[in-house]
Amino acid sequence: MTWDKWTKPDVKGDIPIKRSGHTFCVIDTKDGMAGYMFGGVRAKTSPPGPNNELYKIDLGDKYWTGPLPLETTKDCPPERWNHTAMQWGRNMLVSGGFTKHKHPRYFADLWMFDTSTEQWSPVGMDGPVEPGATAREWSQSKASPGPSPRGAHATALVDKTMYVFGGYGGNSWSRHDYNDLHALSLETWEWTEVECKGEPPEPRSGHQLCAIPGALYVCGGWNSLAQFDDLQLLDLETNTWTAIEGASGEAWGPRRWNFTAIPVFFCAELEALRVRRQHW
Numbered sequence: 001m002t003w004d005k006w007t008k009p010d011v012k013g014d015i016p017i018k019r020s021g022h023t024f025c026v027i028d029t030k031d032g033m034a035g036y037m038f039g040g041v042r043a044k045t046s047p048p049g050p051n052n053e054l055y056k057i058d059l060g061d062k063y064w065t066g067p068l069p070l071e072t073t074k075d076c077p078p079e080r081w082n083h084t085a086m087q088w089g090r091n092m093l094v095s096g097g098f099t100k101h102k103h104p105r106y107f108a109d110l111w112m113f114d115t116s117t118e119q120w121s122p123v124g125m126d127g128p129v130e131p132g133a134t135a136r137e138w139s140q141s142k143a144s145p146g147p148s149p150r151g152a153h154a155t156a157l158v159d160k161t162m163y164v165f166g167g168y169g170g171n172s173w174s175r176h177d178y179n180d181l182h183a184l185s186l187e188t189w190e191w192t193e194v195e196c197k198g199e200p201p202e203p204r205s206g207h208q209l210c211a212i213p214g215a216l217y218v219c220g221g222w223n224s225l226a227q228f229d230d231l232q233l234l235d236l237e238t239n240t241w242t243a244i245e246g247a248s249g250e251a252w253g254p255r256r257w258n259f260t261a262i263p264v265f266f267c268a269e270l271e272a273l274r275v276r277r278q279h280w
Contacts, residue, residue, distance in 0.1 A: 013064035018043035021081030033059040050081040082151040098151040106149035106169035146191040147182040152205035177203035177223040198241035201232040
């Protein structure tokens with residue numbers, strides 16, 4: 001695999017202005033493949049701060065539309081950045097992130113955007129609720145409280161389970177870096193903190209979490225003390241962490257955070273990948 005000369009796509013429509021800390025999620029909608037960009041901090045705005053704009057780009061004709069009108073529903077996520085967004089069927093799930101307020105500074109919520117109806121729904125202990133209804137927060141549950149408020153975390157989908165790893169935040173004014181792993185069942189809407197074996201990755205934020213069949217990979221990121229160029233594997237059968245020794249340092253490249261990474265593999269190579277993992 002090699003890089004070809006970078007060419008800027010010829011896009012049209014309501015092209016968003018520059019921003020950072022946003023998310024971009026590709027979804028196979030009823031009208032074809034589309035990308036949805038949500039939130040982030042817009043460049044050169046006064047006063048500076050996050051937004052809750054939602055833009056859509058048709059990946060067929062490369063045409064932007066937005067911001068999509070939030071008047072279609074009484075509920076929509078508050079302004080945020082350094083949140084996560086992931087595709088689930090024809091829906092987009094948005095979780096956590098940083099607020100525009102000093103208190104609370106971090107979100108611990110989950111929202112679902114239905115691309116078929118173009119409506120937002122808050123998600124709580126009972127799952128997505130109807131527009132106008134109030135979701136029961138997981139913090140009200142002693143059995144399934146969910147992860148603490150945070151941003152710059154990472155999420156990944158495995159079957160019908162959403163995993164959340166790391167990030168920084170907390171309920172106080174000070175910064176707290178995390179290396180905990182939480183799992184949300186998208187069937188029962190119950191949170192579980194995963195008890196893992198082995199040596200876990202150091203607490204971090206701005207990293208990436210990628211799902212490969214049977215495993216989760218954590219790469220890169222940083223915390224208040226260090227920046228990382230490592231690659232860590234969690235075997236989902238045994239919930240055991242392992243550092244991939246040959247995939248850090250010069251093999252990985254420079255330390256990095258707030259980057260993107262996606263899982264890419266071919267079915268014919270899947271078994272070979274599993275065999276190689278055992279020898280790393």
